[in-house]
Amino acid sequence: MTPRNTLLLNKHWTFKQGGRDAHSSAFPANDLPTEIHLDLLKNDQIPNPFNNLNELSVRWIADETWTYQTTFESPEDHGEPNVKTVMKFEGLDTFASVYLNGNLLLTSENMFVWHEVDVSEHLKTAHELNEVQLVFESARQKGLDLVKQHHEHRFIVHQTEISRGPVRKAQYHWGWDWGPILLTCGPWKPITLETYVSRIRDISVKYELSDDLKSAHVRCKASVDGPGNVIFEISGPAIHGSLKASTVSAQKSLPGQQTFELNDVHLWWPRGYGDQSLYTVQACSVDENGKVLDRSSIRFGLRKAELVQEKDAHGQSFYFRINNIDIFAGGSCWVPADSFASQISLQRYRDWVQLAAEGNQIMIRIWGGGIYEPDAFYDACDEFGVLVWQDFMFACANYPAYLEYLDSVRIEAVQNLRRLHNHPSIVIWAGNNEDYQIVERYGLEYDFEGDKDPQSWLKTNFPARYIYEHLLPKLVSEETEGVPYHPSSPFGNGKSTVLKVDPTVGDIHQWNMWHGEMKPYQLLPEMGGRFVSEFGMEAYPHVETIEKCISREEDRYPGSMAMDFRNKAIGHERRVISYVAENFRIRYDLPNFTHLTQVMQADAMAWAYKSWRRQWGSPGDRKCGGALVWQLNDCWPTMSWAVVDYHLVPKPAYYAIKRAMQPIVVGVARKLQPWMMRPADELWQRDTSHIDLRKNWENVKFDVWASSNRPESVDGEFIIKFISVRTGRELHPSLKIPAKVKANSTTEVVRDRDAPYASLQDPKRPFEIAASDPFVIRAILNVRGQQVASDVSWPDPIKYLDFADRELSVDVSEGSKIMVTAERPVKGFVIGERQGVKLTDNGLDVMPGEKLSIKVEGAAANNLEWRYIGM
Known part of the structure; x- marks a missing residue:
């Protein structure tokens, strides 16, 4: 029999504007996969959409029809007896018609689905040329047409225009408050031609772990096209590329199925909790003589995943339990x-996932306005031990539920669930992003408690409830095993949305910092919930990234048209400057303002992660189960909430999260003073004359705690210092407090304790206090004589502090290492990172008597620049 052969149809494509019969000029396209903007750019037909204001000059592309074309030879074995020939289109974006040798082969209206067509009767004989054409119509225009056709539905979308509502296409292509409007199209995934007599189409692995998690009952199943008997083999597990021995025995064999009992199994663990053990199952299709007709394999991991939602003293919990271990899921949200x-x-x-993992991030949430990512992304998450929260692709809209739309969504969901269900990293599927916000804001019909009939939901003006609360959970249950489903992010049992945050139940998106009330980030400890799946603070990327996308020197200043155009967040001008002005002395040139925004964002992340991790509490008292910053990354070079920029260059906030998510951390915080408590909408209405801002430096009360994800308790000693910002001297002897840091819990060390302070007197007016001597509180945790964690509490706001004469010393004599010391406390020491440079840490505070060591890869340390607050 003929073995399976695959031909990748990726070369010699051309494209033109218009339909098949258009007489416009044809240009060479990129090798597939590709998209129309990239092909126009390749041929110098448009400027780079990522630079300057060029996004505006390419908007016309979205309203045109585009045709791709190539020729290919029919395979040698095409037409032989029993040989089937199929074409597979892994992704067509979005309204596509495919013609083969002039005949319509298929039409597609969903970017997220793949298509396969038997072309055995359509191809010419072996070695003859065939012509394939792909016609892509305007998704924007088709969307507008669908809105008109379905006048029975109330289309509502946030962020963008209404045309995206009925279109199954990556929603961020319409633009978002962090990304450009680039409505692209094209063959965005590979196209292949296959010939076979027998083939294995896909492999499914489902399993049940024993109660003690030491053995597993594994069921392997293969979908086979054509004749042949399937034989399965399980090997591994592989841990960091090396194989470990495993006992595997086949228990039962059925056509295309086999059952195994695995003993002494190696579990797959999140990063920091154990090994990322991955087994391989190989399926071979053989004929009656034992000849191999086809071979395929997948990897899978054995793990138990639970979403714990139990009534407790705080309401109802929301946290993940993996292999019977409670996990605080600190990480970030992901956009394409x-x-x-x-x-x-x-x-x-792989680089993106590795960067997140090295930053101690244990979870990535794939946001519902992007794409179902390729296998490479999830493979990397499996290997690096990063948990995945996976949204279905719905975001910020009132989506329709007419029959054709539901059929398309069903195919989309089933295909992606089947493709992804073997990845142990995926521990939750969520129905959408923020769609219940639309329900609340526009008063759509929604009776969570009273109406439990899915068919009735289709008759309301919120028919997508049928998708989120009936269709998708049903499909997740059928196609996966042991993966919980959550109707939306956020969702709190019909109570919690973006607009109405209920911190006692479900997950929340906390946008009363930056958006909403624009609360100070120092109030984040009071703004948590059972699981904070979105929150964020904007910052500029490093200057090199800005200079790459804004070419004119005269445009490289904060507030220029080019800079403001690039930042898509509504009201970003007021919000950025307000937060900077509240906390720092403003320096408005580009390098210094960039630095201030970065230190501000890092401070906000430090407050959030250390405070909400503190609320992890102890078993049975998990007040906060995780925190995911909006967002990890960017889809283009810009100023946004991302903690790492488009070029994979981390901002200081990335390192703040990295430090706060170490296995054991120590936290120190002052009791907030009245100036921080003022609601933003009352700033100009309240009499603040009674507030003595010196109180932020006097009569200070503080807390110290430790958070641990370690499986065992450790004995530690806490050192607490009170260091003058002005002189660098300790104002009081250090406190030394021995304490046991509890396993996988928060340990409260100091609660509401008074801190010392010293008053400065003017010698000419000895009876008046000229100013207080502001001080930092330094907390250090030593375990067995070694420092394992530290934290610092500054007297906010930083802008009132004098940072003259820091006597900072930066030693780069070793070439690959930067050593930093200071005689007086230094705030926000930031090295100007750039593409290709890798640092072990950045965005640090430097304390007297301590030496910071930062390793540098990709550049000589003496070629880097740095700055700090007040420099």
């Missing part, structure tokens, strides 16, 4: 890594 997803290489995906 490029406006043109076809140009994200497999290595770039």
Whole structure:
């Protein structure tokens, strides 16, 4: 029999504007996969959409029809007896018609689905040329037409225009408050031609772990096209590339199925909790003589995943339990890594996940306005031990539920669930992003408690409830095993949305910092919930990134048209400057303002992660189960909430999260003073004359705690210092407090304790206090004589402090290392990172008597620049 052969149809494509019969000029396209903007750019037909104001000059592309074309030879074995020939289109964006040798082969209206067509009767004989044409109509225009056709539905969308509502296409292509409007189209995933007599189409692995998690009953199943008997083999597990021995025995065999009992199993663990053990199952299709007709394999991991939602003293819990271990899920939200997803290489995906993992991030939430990411992304999450919260692709809209739309969504969900269900990293599927916010804001019909009839939901003006609370959970249950489903992010049992945050139940998106009330980030400890799945603070990327995308020197200043155009967040001008002005002395040139925004964002992340991790509490008292910053990454070079920029260059906030998510951390915080308590909408209405801002430096009360994800308790000693910002001297002897840091819990060390302070007197007016001597509180945790964690509490706001004469010393004599010391406390020491440079830490505070060591890769340390607050 003929073995399976695959031909990748990726070369010699051309494209033109218009339909098949258009007489416009044809240009060479990129090798597939590709998208129209990339092909126009390749041929110098448009400027780079990522630079300057060029996004505006390419908007016309979205309203045109585009045709791709190539020729290929029929395979040698095409037409032989029993040989089937199929074409597979892994992704067509979005309204596509495919013609083969002039005949319509298929039409597609969903970017997220793949298509396969038997072309055995359509191809010419072996070695003859065939012509394939792909016609892509305007998704924007088709969307507008669908809105008119379905006048029975109330289309509502946030962020963008209404045309995206009925279109199953990456929603961020319409633009978002962090990304450009680049409505692209094209063959964004590979196209292949296959010939076979027998083939294995896909492999499914489902399993049940024993109660003690030491053995597993594994069921392997393969979908086979054509004749042949399937034989399965399980090997592994592989841990960091090396194989470990495993006992595997087949228990039962059925056509295309086999059952195994695995003993002494190696579990898959999140990063920091154990090994990322991955087994491999190989399926071989053989004929009656034992000849192999086809071979395929997948990897899978054995793990138990639970979403714990139990009544407790705080309401109802929301946290993850993996392999019977409670996990505080600190991490970030993920948007597509490029406006043109076809140009994200497999290595770039791996680099992103590795960066998150090295930053101690244990979870990534894939946001519902992007794409179902390729296998390479999830493979990397499996290998690095990063948990995945996976949204279905719905975001910030009132989506329809007419029959054709539901059929398309069903196919989309089933295909992606089947493709992804073997990845142990995926521990939750969520129905959408913020769609219940639309329900509340526009008063749509929604009776969570009273109406439990899914068919009735289709008759309301919120028919998508049928998708989120009936269709998708049903499909998740059928296609996966042991993966919980959550109707939306956020969702609190019909109580909690973006607009109405209920911190006692479900997950929340906390946008009363930055958006909403614009509360000070110092109030974040009071703004948590059972699980904070979105929150964020904006910052500029490093200056090199800005200079790459804004070419004119005269545009490189905060507030220029080019800079403001690039930042898509509504009201960003007022919000950024307000937060900077509340906390720092403003320096408005680009390098210094960039630095201030970065230190501000890092401070906000430190407050959030250390405070909400503190609320992790102890078993049975998990007040907060996780925190996911909005967002990890960008889809283009810009100023946004991302903690790492488009070029994979971390901002200081990335390192703040990294430090706060170490296995054991120590936290120190002052009791907030009245100036921080003022609601933003009352700033100009309240009499603040009674507030003595010196109180932020006097009569200070503080807390110290430790948070641990370690499986065992450790004995530690806490050192607490009170260091003058002005002189660098300790104002009081250090406190030394021995304490046991509890396993996988928070240990409260000091509660509401008074801190010392010293008053400065003017010698000419000895009876008046001229000013207080502001001080930092330094907390250090030593375990067995070694420092394992530290934290510092500054007297806010930083702008009132004098940072003259820091006597900072930066030693780069070793070439690959930067050593930093200071005689007086230094705030926000930031090295100007750039593409290709890798640091072990950044965005640090430097304390007297301590030496910071930062390793540098990719550049000589003496070629880097740095700055700090007040420099």
